[in-house]
Amino acid sequence: xxxLGIDTANTPLAIALVxxxxxxxxxxxxxxxxxxxxAMPAIDRLFAHTxxxxxxxxxIAVSEGPGSYTGVRIGVTIAKTxxxxxxxxxxxxxxxxxLAANVPYFPHVxxxxxxxxRQNVYAGAYSSKDSLEVIIEDGHYELEQLLNQLDALNQPIxxxxxxxxxxxxxxxxxxxxxxxxxxxxxxxxxxxxLIYLAEQQPLPAAETVHAFVPTYKRIAEAEANWIKEQKxxxxx
Amino acid sequence: xxEFIMEKDLYVLGIESSCDETAAAIIKNGTEIVSNVVASxxxxxxxxxxxVPEIASRHHVENVTLVIEEALTKAGVQPSDLDAxxxxxxxxxVGALLIGINAAKxxxxxxxxxxxxxxxxxxxxxxxxxxxxMEFPLLALVVSGGHTExxxxxxxxxxxxxxxxxxxxxxxxxxxxxxxxxxxxPGGPKIDQMAHESDGAVNFPRVWLEADSYDFSFSGxxxxxxxxxxxxxxxxxxxxxxxVAKGFQDSVVEVLTAKTLRAAKEYQVKQVIAAGGVAANxxxxxxxxxxxxxEGIPFYVPPLPLCTDNAAMIAAAGTEMFKxxxxxxxxxxxxxxxxxxxxxxK
Numbered sequence: 001x002x003x004l005g006i007d008t009a010n011t012p013l014a015i016a017l018v019x020x021x022x023x024x025x026x027x028x029x030x031x032x033x034x035x036x037x038x039a040m041p042a043i044d045r046l047f048a049h050t051x052x053x054x055x056x057x058x059x060i061a062v063s064e065g066p067g068s069y070t071g072v073r074i075g076v077t078i079a080k081t082x083x084x085x086x087x088x089x090x091x092x093x094x095x096x097x098x099l100a101a102n103v104p105y106f107p108h109v110x111x112x113x114x115x116x117x118r119q120n121v122y123a124g125a126y127s128s129k130d131s132l133e134v135i136i137e138d139g140h141y142e143l144e145q146l147l148n149q150l151d152a153l154n155q156p157i158x159x160x161x162x163x164x165x166x167x168x169x170x171x172x173x174x175x176x177x178x179x180x181x182x183x184x185x186x187x188x189x190x191x192x193x194l195i196y197l198a199e200q201q202p203l204p205a206a207e208t209v210h211a212f213v214p215t216y217k218r219i220a221e222a223e224a225n226w227i228k229e230q231k232x233x234x235x236x
Numbered sequence: 237x238x239e240f241i242m243e244k245d246l247y248v249l250g251i252e253s254s255c256d257e258t259a260a261a262i263i264k265n266g267t268e269i270v271s272n273v274v275a276s277x278x279x280x281x282x283x284x285x286x287x288v289p290e291i292a293s294r295h296h297v298e299n300v301t302l303v304i305e306e307a308l309t310k311a312g313v314q315p316s317d318l319d320a321x322x323x324x325x326x327x328x329x330v331g332a333l334l335i336g337i338n339a340a341k342x343x344x345x346x347x348x349x350x351x352x353x354x355x356x357x358x359x360x361x362x363x364x365x366x367x368x369x370m371e372f373p374l375l376a377l378v379v380s381g382g383h384t385e386x387x388x389x390x391x392x393x394x395x396x397x398x399x400x401x402x403x404x405x406x407x408x409x410x411x412x413x414x415x416x417x418x419x420x421x422p423g424g425p426k427i428d429q430m431a432h433e434s435d436g437a438v439n440f441p442r443v444w445l446e447a448d449s450y451d452f453s454f455s456g457x458x459x460x461x462x463x464x465x466x467x468x469x470x471x472x473x474x475x476x477x478x479x480v481a482k483g484f485q486d487s488v489v490e491v492l493t494a495k496t497l498r499a500a501k502e503y504q505v506k507q508v509i510a511a512g513g514v515a516a517n518x519x520x521x522x523x524x525x526x527x528x529x530x531e532g533i534p535f536y537v538p539p540l541p542l543c544t545d546n547a548a549m550i551a552a553a554g555t556e557m558f559k560x561x562x563x564x565x566x567x568x569x570x571x572x573x574x575x576x577x578x579x580x581x582k
Contacts, residue, residue, distance in 0.1 A: 036334045040341045040566040054346045069290060070331050073297050077335050081342035084301040085315060210302050213294075220290040226283060 001058045003198070004082070005191035006043070008035040008075035009067030009095035010114050012162065015042055016191035017050055023192045025050050030162060030188055035074045043078070057088055061198035063189065064092030066122040066138060066217040067114055076214045084209040091198035092212065096124040096138050099160045101193040102186040104128050108156040109135055111146075115163035119143050122217060125150065125157070131200060140218045143167055147174045156180055162187040247313055248558060249321045249343070250551025251304065253336030254328025254356050255381075256287045258299040259547035260307035262318075266555030269366055271310035272541070272548040275299045278422065285421045286411065289329045296335035304343065307547070315347040322554025325353030325564070326574030327382065333570030341566060353564040354554045356545075357383060357576050358395065360511035362553035363542040368507075371534075375505040377496045379520070380512030381407035381424075384452045384492075385576075386499050392556050393579035398499060399450025406488055407514045409454035413461050413484050417477050428517045430481035438464060438476075438483030442491050450499055457487050485519050493523045500533055508535045516543040 002024075007014040013035060016026040025046050029038075047053065062079035065072040072095070083090035099112035106128050114122040123146050125136035136149055150157055151174060159171060160182040172179045219227075245264055252259040256277040262270040277295045281287045308315070323340035326333060337353070344351040360383075361376045370392070378385040384406045386399035404412070407424060414423020419430075431437075440460050443453045461484050468475045500508050508528055514520065515537050528535035542549060561582030 034569060036338060037567045037569040040338070040345060040568075044345065044566050054348075069293070070334065073293060073331070074334060074338050077297055077300065077338040078342045080297075080301055081304075081339040082346055084305065085343050085346045210305070213298055216294075220288065220294065222284055222288040222291060 002052070002056050003059050003061055003195045004043070004057050005061040005195040005198070006039065006075045006079050007063035007095065007098060007189045007191050007194055008039050009063040009065050009072045012188045013038055013042060014189045014191040014194070015039070015046055016195060017046055017052065018192055018195045026190065026192050028188050028190065035071050039074055039078060054082065054086060057082070057086055059088050059198070059203065060090045061195045062090060062092055063095040063098055063194055065095055065215040066140065067095050069216060072214040072216070076212065080209055080212045083206070087206050089203045089206050090209050090212050091201055091203065092215070093194050093197045093201075094124065094138050094215065095189065096122065097126065097132055097197060098189045098194045100124070100126040100132055101197055102190065103158055103160055103182050106158045108158065109150070109153055110158050110160060111136075111150060113159055113161045113164055113167065115166050116140055121146060121163075121167065125153070138217060143170060147171065151175060158182055160186055246319050246555060246558070247317050248551045248555045249304070249307065249318050250354075250547035250549070250554055251321070251323040251336045251340045252356075252359070252545055252547040252550045253296045253300065253332050254324045254326070255332060255545060256281055256292045257545040258296050258303050258336075259545060260304040261547035261551050262307055262311035262313050263366070263548055263551035263555060266552055266559070267365055267369070269548050270313065271307045272546060273303050273306045273310065274541070274546050275303050282421055285415070287329070289331055292329060293331035293335060296332055300335055300339045304339065315343070315349070318347070318349055320350045320352055320554065320558045322352045322354045322551050322557070324356045324359065324550050325568060326356065326571030328356055328570070328572060330570045330572040333572065337568055337570055341568060345566065350558065351564045351566070351568060352554045352557050352562060353568045354550045354557065355574060355576050357385065357387070358553040359549035361387060361389070361509065362556065363511055363538040363546070363549035364509040364536055365552050366542060366548060367538050368536045371506040373503055373505045374507045374509065375496065375500050375503060377492065377508070377510045377515070377524070378512045379406045379492065379510065379514035381405060381411065383512060384454070386450050386496065387576065388499070388503055388505070393560055393581070395576045395578050397576060399452065399495060401452040401454060402445075403453050403455035404458060406452070406454060406492065407512075409458050409488065410514070412458050416462050416465055417480060424514065424517065427481045427485060428519055430478050431485035431519055434478035434482035436476070436479045436482070437486055438479050440464070440483045440487045442487050444491065450495055452491065452495070454488065457484065489520050489523045492520060493527055496524065497527050497531065500528070500531070505533065508533055510537040511543065513544050516540050
């Protein structure tokens with residue numbers, strides 16, 4: 001069984017090929033490259049290095065978000081087009097769960113976090129027991145609101161993700177000694193972790209590929225404003 | 237490489253997602269439409285009074301594989317029958333462009349097909365090639381929500397911009413005037429209809445710019461309409477929206493027609509074509525048809541479904557690029573402000 005994994009949900013680009021439970025090749029880059037220009041050449045290189053062909057693939061794993069809207073869409077568009085036209089299944093995995101998978105033996109709470117601008121974050125909290133049991137649902141949170149929820153857990157919390165440093169001062173201020181930082185090698189998503197997590201999910205039928213969409217965790221701003229207007233009209 | 241020799245039929249897949257239509261088409265030998273599928277998002281954007289880029293991108297990602305599959309199925313074509321994949325590279329909404337581009341790249345990569353990034357306006361011009369073989373020199377009037385341009389073509393793949401709008405595109409002016417007149421989005425076709433039904437017209441200015449210029453300007457006309465409306469309201473007068481619609485359309489059509497005619501004569505073209513969404517405007521079509529008939533210059537405008545955004549036109553332009561040896565690599569990216577330049581024969 002040969003898997004291709006793609007994560008372009010945030011700044012890093014992560015891709016991997018896994019064959020029968022072995023990582024064949026993996027690439028990660030944390031440069032501000034443009035995923036639209038960079039993802040496909042990287043995938044092409046990966047196949048060239050490994051002397052594999054697209055037709056060799058049996059399944060595709062993709063980071064479904066949350067993250068940069070455009071970034072998530074690039075990975076999902078490439079993944080779903082490949083899956084559809086090669087007639088193979090696509091499995092989506094949370095971008096935050098992929099990060100949490102980097103620190104599997106931490107005995108307390110793991111919090112994956114991505115900068116969502118204006119003191120907001122995309123975040124989720126997991127327990128490493130039972131293959132990453134969800135403690136706090138993935139979502140778009142105000143940092144304060146997230147810290148309130150984490151504080152209430154009353155446990156040591158390991159923060160993971162390359163945006164943690166943006167918020168760490170505030171996190172440490174609030175949680176004190178309960179706040180821990182993952183060492184930097186664990187802060188980038190790994191596409192082999194993505195594939196490993198995807199393998200633990202049931203394989204959907206290839207026909208469901210068309211319906212696969214990103215998990216944004218936020219409605220578009222214009223839509224939010226429109227809903228607000230409709231509600232205001234109802235009150236008039 | 238020498239002249240391209242056509243040994244077998246060429247089948248090209250085109251993909252277009254530059255604004256609010258997700259589209260895919262299969263074209264045979266550059267001129268024959270085998271399938272042409274368009275998923276319009278217009279209903280979704282109506283409530284916002286215009287296209288919302290983020291919403292457009294979300295719809296593209298929902299629709300893109302379905303649309304490509306339908307184009308292949310309707311054509312009865314397998315990926316292995318295809319010779320190339322062409323996709324709109326720009327101009328357009330960047331987030332929207334990226335969906336078509338990345339789908340095209342993944343599809344081309346999966347089947348190891350050549351990939352060609354195509355200019356959206358070259359596509360609009362080549363929409364005519366699907367109806368009537370192009371003859372050169374050719375003058376194209378490109379009018380849409382984002383463009384108002386006069387393009388001179390001396391041969392396939394050669395584009396010389398001889399005039400363009402200095403402010404609003406014609407279609408943009410229609411949308412803005414529609415908003416002033418409280419006409420729901422998309423307002424262009426409704427203004428055209430109202431102008432057609434109107435029994436009178438407000439006399440709005442014609443903006444000609446310098447005597448020898450082929451450029452356009454529509455923002456002054458738009459302001460004149462807004463001022464007219466504003467003054468009438470201040471005086472407590474009822475505005476006849478039909479008269480405003482006709483007055484506005486008359487001004488736009490007269491300027492577009494006169495400049496296109498003058499350019500056609502100066503460059504002694506063998507063919508004049510109109511392209512783009514506003515080329516569907518009945519008032520504009522009638523006016524252009526009339527003057528070029530009088531002048532004895534062949535004038536063509538594609539049928540309505542080929543005027544609005546579609547992928548058949550992208551595949552038509554892309555087929556000519558393919559024949560000239562133009563190729564893109566896997567780093568192909570969306571270019572929201574892409575300029576129309578001539579293709580380099582490889």
